[in-house]
Amino acid sequence: MIKTVNLTKVFRTDEVETTALNNVSFTINPGEFSAIMGPSGCGKSTLLNILGLLDNPSGGEYFFNGSEVSKFTERQRARMRKENIGFVFQNFNLIDELNVFENVELPLIYLGLSATERKQRVNEALEQMQITHRRKHFPLQLSGGQQQRVAVARAVVANPKLILADEPTGNLDSANGEEVMNLLERLNQQGTTLIIVTHSQRDAEYAHRIIRLFDGQIVTENIRA
Numbered sequence: 001m002i003k004t005v006n007l008t009k010v011f012r013t014d015e016v017e018t019t020a021l022n023n024v025s026f027t028i029n030p031g032e033f034s035a036i037m038g039p040s041g042c043g044k045s046t047l048l049n050i051l052g053l054l055d056n057p058s059g060g061e062y063f064f065n066g067s068e069v070s071k072f073t074e075r076q077r078a079r080m081r082k083e084n085i086g087f088v089f090q091n092f093n094l095i096d097e098l099n100v101f102e103n104v105e106l107p108l109i110y111l112g113l114s115a116t117e118r119k120q121r122v123n124e125a126l127e128q129m130q131i132t133h134r135r136k137h138f139p140l141q142l143s144g145g146q147q148q149r150v151a152v153a154r155a156v157v158a159n160p161k162l163i164l165a166d167e168p169t170g171n172l173d174s175a176n177g178e179e180v181m182n183l184l185e186r187l188n189q190q191g192t193t194l195i196i197v198t199h200s201q202r203d204a205e206y207a208h209r210i211i212r213l214f215d216g217q218i219v220t221e222n223i224r225a
Contacts, residue, residue: 001028001032006060022216034209035195035196035211036198047213051064052164054081056071083111088164096138100138100150103139103150107157108158129149129150144176145176145180163187207224
């Protein structure tokens with residue numbers, strides 16, 4: 001599913017060169033649930049951006065679903081992204097002017113699906129996330145936990161092979177955070193490959209594999225039996 005070989009990312013300005021990732025190599029198999037941990041500034045979000053095809057590495061190789069994608073153009077990355085990857089963000093990233101149904105429907109519009117199929121898929125995703133009763137509401141009318149459930153519904157509605165979640169419980173209280181992690185765990189049990197970036201040891205315990213980064217390098221990798 002995912003394989004990185006000596007992945008590096010260097011950010012350069014006129015005077016400063018910063019190495020965000022330094023020879024990062026790992027493999028994630030289809031259906032795995034992995035957590036990436038580490039202190040602020042260790043390269044977690046940079047790595048997630050590369051895995052999510054939002055950015056290219058400076059060096060090394062990245063194999064996604066059997067294709068070497070590290071040199072892809074923005075257009076190639078966008079096509080691969082929308083067909084294969086769902087994203088969940090800490091701050092939900094919902095569109096305030098669209099109601100719940102319309103927010104979840106958005107990826108399907110980009111994929112060019114018919115209105116009938118869109119309606120069926122959105123209703124299934126909302127039911128799965130137990131948020132159907134709020135489908136006509138707007139994001140600002142929802143609690144944080146409800147907004148994150150809508151965001152997860154939007155991430156899964158196109159049946160992606162991979163879901164990337166960046167601090168998915170970061171803006172939630174512990175009860176809502178646990179609820180969101182249980183939903184993500186259920187998706188993984190249904191076969192979706194899942195990678196989360198988290199500061200939370202509790203959230204990381206849901207994963208089969210915990211990868212710890214420090215100064216842009218993997219320092220430990222623990223696989224749960």
